[in-house]
Amino acid sequence: MDDNLKIVGKRVVRSDSYAKVTGSALYTADLKLPGMLVAKVLRSPYPHAKIISIDVSGALKVPGVKAAVSGFDAYGVKWGVFRYTQDHAMLPTDKVRYIGEDVAAVAAVDEETALEGLSRIKVEYEPLDAVFDPVESMKDGAPQIHNEYKNNINIHVHIDVGEVDKAMAKAYLVREDTFKAAGEAYAMMEPYAVVASYANGYLDLWMPNAGPHVRAKALSNLLKIPLNRVRVRHINSGGAFGGRSEVAPGDLVASLLTIKSGRPVKLVLSREENATSSRQVHDIVATVKTGMKKDGTIVAKDYKVIYDGGAYSSTGPIATSIPFYVYEECYRFPNVRYNGYRVFTNKGIRGMYGCHGRAFLAGNEAQMDMMAKELGLDPVDVRLKNGLTAGEMTATKSKITSCGLKDTIIEASEKTNFKKRWKKKEKNRGIGMGCVAIMCGFPMGFRSGSSCYVKINDDGQVTLVTGLVDNGQGNESMVIQVASEVLGVPMEDINLVNADTEVTNLDPGAYSQAAAYVGANAVKAACENVRKRLISIASEKLGVPESDIDLKDRIAYSIKQPDKRMPISWIAREAFFRGEPIVATGSFFPDIDFEREWVTRPWGQMAGTFSFGTSVAEVEVDYETGKIIVPRFTAAHDCGRPINPMAVEGQMEGSIQQAGIATITEGNMWYRGFLLNPDLLEYKVPLACDMPEIDTIIVSSHDPKGPFGAKEGGLTVRMNAYSAIACAFTNATGILFEELPLTPDKVLNLLEKNKGVK
């Protein structure tokens, strides 16, 4: 049926669009429950200090304050994604490790009372020496942030494939450069908010989150409540970008407060708190050494990458690995060594980011162009020569099943006349290209798969129940579209119940690009099981063989004799009469090597499939002010088959903003543990008026196992747009970037330092 699709592959209006554009969609901060209290959090003023005592009794004396808690009211459990990373108490009792860390909290009848309560909490600290730079933090004698981790090294990922030193010695051209990048802010439209309500031993929570099941599990551990009594419910999410995959300190704070007070509690972070105390992105220093043959073939890569991990482990092992993997999934590295260090510092908690790893990835790509130039080669040819193809294995033994990398490189370069413009560049102008691959789903143990339950109601309308999550990228609409295709009913007939831990099964969540490949596949499988039941009854009733029946526009009909037909609702009712209602489940579990482990065994099949993409940026550099302007940006993305091309294009455009233009504007700024730009005035998220002309090219590679051939909808652009900008800058100026973002002052410095280079 793939070649004759009615809805999949069409540019449909997303199921959530109407509510969102009219403002009727509700978010966590909109929720109002009877008797609900307002929570406020007292935060650490020190980057590193021993907690001598916390006394919340003063707060409780303020009329209207209904509960006050600190870490001493919690259960002494520390959270970590992995057994070896359990170091985050969320409300510390031993010491504070960053400015803005949650220390105590109150719930009161209104905000003013809550703030009054906060001011009465007494905390006694003993300030400790702090360390803010990961390189300093690794040195002997640096302040120890956690006792368990020597030299503050949280994670060391070591990968060594082939014979790097030998290959490097034999290489025709070797180059080593170091690149830095400031961590970005997620800057979601919706600052973090949570509503928690505890009654009769059951805890209900609403918050923007990318994985309700992981969230519930963490809270179940932290609160010592059985999993089926911690219910994380569905609510619209105003963006995640990787920053809402893990349990947040606010989740624990709100839970403790509702348990103490017996009343629902709402906590809404301010924009500044969202920046300092929800999650941040890793600052990175990447040293990239590459050996090339004379013909541009990469023979060896040797990497040392340092990630500023902030105060706690978070998704440490994953964050320390992903930039490397998305690159080795793109290019052929016969010999490669990767040493990734995630190092603790006295800065805020850090997590994965949709654009994670820009120093590493942009550094690799820009360096490749410098080497190509030196060898008299062209960036397009070098990328084509080294790019992986379907059927090949990556250096760490993942098989590439479908691969449109070559097509994305060719289409993006032809559309932009890349080769000619790169070689004969105009004054002040440059063009650059970045490539990357993305795994569709990380290995997450038994959470790597998804399942779906479907029922046909007595009016023929459909209910889908799945753990799938939508953070705004359109996953909900996507699975409705898939179900609509399989069941032959319009999208508006389908009600989706999702992302609620008590009624849905495990799902990988929306933070590892698994929603399309895994989540939609489970929905498709369930709907196909329902379709079989529908067709079986229709065949019996219409007196035609099952193979002759198709479903379309709410009707089951004979393909050969189209006047033999009956509404799907009649079939549903017939099934109810028979005492066998039409319900079915379906699951999908990707083909992943579960022996694979991020630190101890970094090889084996990483994901069921991989997407590929190429971005091309054009820049103009103002040599007098250092300002970079991006007049045009072209992105080609191999998403398998696009389920909704309009949604894929939207993701690509957003990625060009968040990874591409952000290369010039975005970066957190620090002074000794103080985040200097926690607001959206000084943290420069690019605006609509800063955006270039955009050209999006969807390359359809049709994945053999993806739902209708789909893989994922646009993340490659999020991880190669900065590379394109960095390469274009190099093409314009002849200079490699040293540090991102490429703000005007940095550009002017680089130009000054490299005067005479052309």
Next chain:
Amino acid sequence: MRGFEYYKPKTVKEAIELMVSLENAKFIAGGTDIMVLIRQKKISPQSVVSLRNIPELAEIDTKDGLRIGSCVTHNDIDKNEYIKKYYSALTDATSQLGSRQIRNVATIGGNICNAAPSADTACPLLVLDAKAVIIGQDSSREVDLDEFFLGPGKTVLSRGEILKEFIMPRFNENTGSSYIKHTRREAMDLPILGVATRITISITSGNEVRCRDMFCTIDSISNILERLKDEGLRCEDVRIAMGVVAPRPIRAKKAEAALKGKIVTPELFEEIGEIAASEAQPRDSVRGEAWYRREMIKVLVKRSLAKSMDRVIRPDEAIYPERLW
């Protein structure tokens, strides 16, 4: 955020009387600065007196020079074709301040009374020789804008005084002005640096400027000026003002003096940039480091002067490329 009493007087007199009688009160016009300060707990007034319902504060009068009421919004100025043509620097500033939503409510008086070194309208008003008309309980006075600012957030206004309007003279025909706001984003940003200039030129060679199109290039400013050299353009009068380079918006008076009466050459512009930079005391901030600001003064003073000259030479055209400048 703490609550406060809110008053809506209908006349200037009523507003002044309220302000004198109330404890810990603040005037509010558009509120785009005051509300931010209250949220940041930098101020916590018990009462707030709104000036938005006083019609006489919201007038623009172009009969003799220019009079702009203090509660005229940035968007009102933006839409005014007369201001755009004869007081272009001001439109340059109002069109780039904040966002459309902010420009719809933020007032020029508020921008000036907030007295931020980064106030966008301050530099244009300085180069346009604006005088501030101040009304007190039983007196009124006119103050040169250059005398108005005392420091960051500080002005000559005393309690019970209201900034009523700005008055600007009509300028000689061969006058152009401009404001360049140097930012990292195209909107919703405060300047790293702001430079405004006003220049009156005469053509000493007696002819029309031969090559009007020489501004239509993406060439560097020194190349453009190189070609203008033979035209014999003389600077008859000039004002240069700079924002975010000192505790308050300032005039670069030494640079002005060095340019006035001279024939425009690339070398002279280079020198003017250097002099202007020497008159500034920029500091490091999140938005930009001192060294960068100092470098940018040199560039932007030249660019703003060129843009102002361009507006004399080609009065109906916008300088190209707008995006770079």
